[in-house]
Amino acid sequence: MRIFLSGFGTVGQGFAEVIKRRRDFFEDKYGEQPVVVGVIDSKTFAVDQKGLDLDRLVARKQEKKGVSDETYSDALAVMDSVKYDLLIEVSPTDVETGGTGLKTIRHALECGKDVITVNKGPLALHFHDLIALAKKNGCKFRFEGSVGGAMPIINLCHENLKGEKISSIRGIFNGTCNYILSKMDNGQPFEQALKEAQQLGYAETDPTNDVEGYDAATKVVILANSVFHRDVSFKDVKITGITGITPDAIAQAKSHNMVIRLVGEITETRLEVAPRLIPIGHPLSISGTLNIAQIDADLAGPITITGRGAGKIETASAILSDLIAIMSMRL
Secondary structure, three states: OEEEEEOOOHHHHHHHHHHHHOHHHHHHHHOOOOEEEEEEOOOEEEEOOOOOOHHHHHHHHHHHOOOOOOEOOOHHHHHHOOOOOEEEEOOOOOOOOOHHHHHHHHHHHHOOOEEEEOOHHHHHHHHHHHHHHHHHOOOOEEOHHHOOOOOOOHHHHHHHOOOOOEEEEEEEOOHHHHHHHHHHHOOOOHHHHHHHHHHOOOOOOOOHHHHOOHHHHHHHHHHHHHHOOOOOOHHHOEEOOOOOOOHHHHHHHHHOOEEEEEEEEEOOOOEEEEEEEEEOOOHHHOOOOEEEEEEEEOOOEEEEEEEEOOOHHHHHHHHHHHHHHHHHHOO
């Protein structure tokens, strides 16, 4: 399995660490190791048809902010310079245009390559186009890590719950907002909780995508299109963030034995991200940075799953599950 890796930030480096940790597993299960033959970050690239030394690339990236001294102007030309079987796309998310991720995913699928991505932008903007392109060219296209990081929701719905009719999914899909609201439950004002989240690395310097609900909305779109087979995009989601939640609102909720949580909801007709009053003790009253989802299936009934929605190794674990699935299909 020859891999081209697009993106070598936190998640890309996490994937490099994960496949190193699972060397014995791959050898025992498949009799071979996945080999990364190409890597691009935002400016530089490295290719080697025999396989790159990922430890060396990680060390160089951390020291010099690039995987090599070689720069590129055309990512697709770099991809075409090596033979690979699978693109793993983990470049930064761009929910306005799809960014580099959309270009590299399309190119790989057009060339008959399998694709794994955690990039929400291309999926939120062009989900059905990409699915159709993969089908047309006989490619496997998987994206478990795009929603909920290590929380296994997409493959659960598609594989374990394949015979079920799922009527709704409700969940907390943004750990940053959940962290802030959990702190507000304990009396911290919004601004202080946000600052603490930024200091701990849970929130970006510009937290708009998180606190305005945009990040959660992209995940709602992916679930709507993937699980409910709808044809929707980011603009179709009704979005209310958490910036308007006051200490008085938190106190009022507490007086009724409730908390406020930012909940994404998907049904056949509903697409919404908004603060909701949740009874204390209900699964969606969860605190901290965890993600959680409740799936309502007609035979199994309500199913609740939770997991870490972000993180280097956690997100890479979702990529690993997709990689193993694709390798198993090749046996």
